[in-house]
Amino acid sequence: MNADFTEEDLAFQDEARSFLDSEFPAEYRAKIDASKRLSKEEIVNWQKILYKKGWAAPSWPVEHGGTGWSQIQKHIFETEMGLIGAPEPVPFGMKMVAPIIMAYGSEEQKVRFLPDILESNVWWCQGYSEPNSGSDLASLKTAAVRDGDHFVVNGAKTWNTYGQYADWIFCLVRTDNTVKKQEGISFLLIDMKSPGITLKPIYLIDGQPEVNEVFFDDVRVPADNLIGEENKGWTYAKVLLTHERTNIAGVPRGKRRLRALKRIAGETDDGFGNSMMDNQGFRNKLASIEIELQALEYAELRTLASISTGKAPGPESSILKIVGTELAQRIDKTFVELAGYHCLPYVPEQFEDGFQGTPLGPGNSAAAALTYFNNRKASIYGGSNEIQRNIICKAVLGL
Amino acid sequence: MDFSYSEIQQMLQDSVQKFVQKSYDFKTRSKIIESDDGYSKENWQLFAELGWLAVPFTEEDGGLGGSAVDLIVMMEEFGKANLVEPFIATAVLSGGLISELGNGERKSELLEHLVTGKLQLACAYAEMGSRFNLAKVGTTATVQGDKVLINGKKIAVLNGSNADQLLVVARESGEDIDVDGISIFLVDAASEGLVINSFTNIDGKKSSEIVLENVSVPASSRLGDAGSALSALQKIIDRATVSVSAEAVGAMELLLQKTVEYSKTRKQFGTSIGTFQALQHRMADMFIECQLARSIVVMAAMRLDSAESDLEKTKAVSAAKSRVGEAIRKVGQESIQIHGGIGMTDELDVGHLFKRVTALDIMFGNADYHTERFASL
The missing domain is CATH 1.10.540.10 (Acyl-CoA dehydrogenase/oxidase, N-terminal domain)
Known part of the structure; x- marks a missing residue:
């Protein structure tokens, strides 16, 4: 039993580290360290830098432009990215729709869509959830009715992340009302410029329009944009849900944020002449976060080792999702505790480009509450943590 | 890997x-x-x-x-x-x-x-007021010619009643919690001046309290050099800490398994209680606790076997014991709760496993102690 990397993996780690060191733009890193969001252009630019290196799509097969890395190498790359805060690829194209196109799309669809995803020429968004279909996704109602060589789509999708940037949307739509709810769903690709689509931003509790509602009003979609067979969409989407769950634990990001917590705690006065790092209660809190990160890291490595021997990622990914998101939220909360009064001012614009005023509070303390609010989403999206517990009960405990 | x-x-x-x-x-x-x-x-x-x-x-x-x-x-x-x-x-x-x-x-x-x-054998290290601090040694060892006289009282001596020989931790020099001055002596259990009061612990293991009154042993019964046994004691206690953490992982997995099985067979309101989501999610959490506990114990054991520094090893041990202690409380308590009344009875093994893991949480320092130790390193 050992958790060692091979010589080859260590050499790869060096290569990844030095590439990221020199190629991840310093101004992006500074923005991320200052709790600012990267713009669409910056995210795309970073993706294109990765593309030029041939590293844009580690999870793709080589024939489509993937890297051919082993599971361990993918893990190493994700770890190195996370440690410096470099953003992962926007998942909707690269990790969500592309694998479905590869597995169930026609040759024409592969040629038409995959290269633009790989090169980050086209931004994708996800059309799954609806106002009345959350955890019970299969109850979705957005209808696609066949009309000659088109589908006519009517309905509404919601929680559509970064839809304002998107060129295309992949949707689950209802194509048959007469059968069991899972059996009447199809997987459709829709051009966001199609007449009849309107986007309404949803402002979240951190003040950002990160998600949208998307309305479809008699939107005509060429039947060529159907993936696979009609009414098989649920099956395709389900396969995806167990797919691509590596790095879901977020250990490197957690480590990076723990380092920041320790640094800021050392610089924060406890009001009694010492720093917060001298406060035993607060230090124990940081210690227990660090311990949880280690437990999570080894849970992830055990999963990784098991996937490397060819086993399919099973319900372990549910554990990683639950523990990873809950730990990230614990870290968010600890930043809030550390910031004290400094996280009270609600001035989100100071974290946006072009802000001219004087930043409030030391360091990024004014961002602590906003991050805490925003990241409550983590235990809700991607199958809420309650749904993940249902999966564990069913798949592992046989309940 | x-x-x-x-x-x-x-x-x-x-x-x-x-x-x-x-x-x-x-x-x-x-x-x-x-x-x-x-x-x-x-x-x-x-x-x-x-x-x-x-x-x-x-x-x-x-x-x-x-x-x-x-x-x-x-x-x-x-x-x-x-x-x-x-x-x-x-x-x-x-x-x-x-x-x-x-x-x-x-x-x-x-x-x-x-x-x-x-x-x-048995190892007598803990004392009334030592709690989990191995350096807090009030038992004294005084050299007299080629003999050493040992005086003091030891508690929580596992296997004290059956030991042929006792390894007694005693102070030869220094005071209170000094790290220097601590030695370990091999003491025959039949020695004069040794009073062993034995009992059974909550988890069924034999344990003793031992009073040493002018117990005379040859100076050659000292293990290692005079006054410098603490680091070896710490190292071995760390190993024992990982051992009992692994013991707890085994016991917790059995508790989980038994709880899930019971929830499938116990019927109330016309259905098995395992169909109730209020219980299902608690069992999912027990499973997660078991997995995290196992992961961190594996990490600590691998670290002990590695070429890492003593500091890194000690940190890994405390991380593991802290996390396992947390898991013990959750898994132990939920096992009893989900079993309901039958879980409270002496006739079912579940209660005995709960008592075992509770004892293991305390052994060599509980979760709070190890969190604080981790934070101080």
């Missing part, structure tokens, strides 16, 4: 499982606890024959290699068995100290007797 078991680890796991299946059911265990010795000599001899007693030791010391990972594989099975035989006291703690501090013929003789099952 490879988390699979080696051949020897698989063999150990199989042999403990076979033993438990054949000769260590709940009733047999209860009878052993009620017996005068509080452990089975027959079993102990079998452990020796199966090579289990040699697992903690290097080949140089006549053992099977002494890897911490081998040890945790076996300890996990001991945890599932809820074993009361004094493996930790004799082999891991006392044997470990002899291996660390002993030398020459005496060392090889003691270890040979230990691994062949002829010798029972």
Whole structure:
């Protein structure tokens, strides 16, 4: 039993580290360290830098432009990215729709869509959830009715992340009302410029329009944009849900944020002449976060080792999702505790480009509450943590 | 990277499982606890024959290699068995100290007797006011010519009643919690001035409180150099800490398994209680706790076997014990809760596993202690 990397993996780690060191733009890193969001252009630019290196799509097969890395190498790359805060690829194209196109799309669809995803020429968004279909996704109602060589789509999708940037949307739509709810769903690709689509931003509790509602009003979609067979969409989407769950634990990001917590705690006065790092209660809190990160890291490595021997990622990914998101939220909360009064001012614009005023509070303390609010989403999206517990009960405990 | 078991680890796991299946059911265990010795000599001899007693030791010391990972594989099975035989006291703690501090013929003789099952040992380190601080030693050792006089009181001495020899931690110089001045002496259990008051612990293991009043031992019974035993003691206690953490992982997994099984068979309101989501999610959380506990114990054992610094090893041990302690409280308490009234009864093994893990949480420092120790390193 050992958790060692091979010589080859260590050499790869060096290569990844030095590439990221020199190629991840310093101004992006500074923005991320200052709790600012990267713009669409910056995210795309970073993706294109990765593309030029041939590293844009580690999870793709080589024939489509993937890297051919082993599971361990993918893990190493994700770890190195996370440690410096470099953003992962926007998942909707690269990790969500592309694998479905590869597995169930026609040759024409592969040629038409995959290269633009790989090169980050086209931004994708996800059309799954609806106002009345959350955890019970299969109850979705957005209808696609066949009309000659088109589908006519009517309905509404919601929680559509970064839809304002998107060129295309992949949707689950209802194509048959007469059968069991899972059996009447199809997987459709829709051009966001199609007449009849309107986007309404949803402002979240951190003040950002990160998600949208998307309305479809008699939107005509060429039947060529159907993936696979009609009414098989649920099956395709389900396969995806167990797919691509590596790095879901977020250990490197957690480590990076723990380092920041320790640094800021050392610089924060406890009001009694010492720093917060001298406060035993607060230090124990940081210690227990660090311990949880280690437990999570080894849970992830055990999963990784098991996937490397060819086993399919099973319900372990549910554990990683639950523990990873809950730990990230614990870290968010600890930043809030550390910031004290400094996280009270609600001035989100100071974290946006072009802000001219004087930043409030030391360091990024004014961002602590906003991050805490925003990241409550983590235990809700991607199958809420309650749904993940249902999966564990069913798949592992046989309940 | 490879988390699979080696051949020897698989063999150990199989042999403990076979033993438990054949000769260590709940009733047999209860009878052993009620017996005068509080452990089975027959079993102990079998452990020796199966090579289990040699697992903690290097080949140089006549053992099977002494890897911490081998040890945790076996300890996990001991945890599932809820074993009361004094493996930790004799082999891991006392044997470990002899291996660390002993030398020459005496060392090889003691270890040979230990691994062949002829010798029972106990380690007397804790005191009334020491809590989990190993440096807090009030028991004194005073040199008088070629003799040493030991005075003091020890508590929580696992296997004290059955030990042929006791390893007594005593202070030769310094005060209160000084790290220097601490020695370990090998004391014959039949020595004059030694009063051993024995009892059974909450988890069925035999333990003792020991009073030493002018107990005279030859100066040669000191293990290692005078006044410098603390670091060896710390190292061995760390090893024992990972061992009991693994024991707890085994016991918790059995608790989870038994709780899930029970929830599938127990019917209320016309359906099995395992269909209630209020209970399902608690069992999912128990599963997560078990997985995290297992992961961090594996991490700590691998760290102990690695070439990392002593500091890194100590940190890993405290991380593991802290996290396992947290898991113990959650898994232990939920097992009883989900079983309901039957979980409260002495006749069901679930309550006994709960008591075992509760004891293991306390052994060598509870979760809070190890979190604070981790934070201070």
